[in-house]
Amino acid sequence: MKRELMERILKELHEGNKLESILKACYQEEIPLSFDCFQEKVIEKLGIDQESYETGKPSQKLRAYTIALEEEFLRQRSKEVEKGEMIDEDLQKLEKYCQEHEVFAMAAVQIGIPKRIIYLKNTTLENVEEEGYDEHRVLINPVILKREGLTKYWEACASCLDYTGLVARPYRIVVEYQTISGEKQKETFEGFESTVLSHEYDHLNGILHPDVALELKWMDKEERKAFREIHGYEILWKEGDYEKLLEQVKA
Ligand SMILES: [Zn+2]
Known part of the structure; x- marks a missing residue:
């Protein structure tokens, strides 16, 4: 079309x-x-199913909410997961969605659960085609403590239709989060995994990649695949304050 x-x-x-x-x-x-x-x-x-088309309301099926009908929902700030809160069902849904779809990762809000939970399925560029590849990494209430360096990638999103945006993300982030068992952890994410996680982290605050893209195009999956073969993941700086580098890139 x-x-x-x-x-x-x-x-x-x-x-x-x-x-x-x-x-x-x-x-x-x-x-x-x-x-x-x-x-x-x-x-x-x-990204609308027949039920939502007919009723004009989001359906209850497990699916990605999109900006076509649910932009307002996606724009909210997701809530912290409370201590002792039962989130097993939320995690199951998130895992199921990721397993059934070709995604790098998902934030819970994208499937209708506005809680600060991120599921990482694939944070590499090498395993995209590999069926069944799943890192099963869950981050609860993540907080980015540090952003360094700068990279660029043409991002897409299950919630943003065919919008494909060139986004500058930090090369390295230090993140504090809770594991499923409630332990606090501090971890450094580098390279493409920083891009994936930074994108998902934005979802928790209602920010979508077209909001922060340096350039925006409209391409379907096949067009995007071909485009990314020429315009792939690019590392501009591995060190330096991300915010300052971003200003430089935007200037
Ligand atoms: Zn997304």
Whole structure:
């Protein structure tokens, strides 16, 4: 589907116009398919399932919330997990979603659980194609204590449709978090794992990658894959204060 058309649909959705009338107008203008088929495609592309399309409300199914219908939800600040709070069910859902989808990691808010929990499935660039690869790393109430160096990567997100953004992330972060058993840990994440974790950490504060991207493009999965082969992960500095380096990059 043409990206101009998708962008127009999204813009109109954000302005509160009804999906059905937008679809009909677009269909009459540009798409030589049956209306049902077109509708199905758009719904799928927008990350909306049939139930939410019909009711206009998010469905209860395990799925990624997206900016098409649930931007406000994604924009909230996730809550701290309290001491002794039962989160087994939340963790199971998060793990299941990550296992069933091609993602690097997920923040709980993305599947409708606004708690400060991050699941890391793959923090490498080497294991992307490997089926079943899963690091099973869970970070509860993470806090980034230090950001150093600067890298760039064209990021995508299960919640942000086909938006692909060039984002500058720290090369190294020092993070304090709790494990599933409640122990406090301090860990240094370096290279691509810092990019993955920094992206997820932003979700906990309602920040999405298009908000912080230096450049933004609209590409589907295949286009993105080809694009990343030429424009891959790039390390600009391994040392130095991230905030200062970021200013330099933006200037
Ligand atoms: Zn994301």
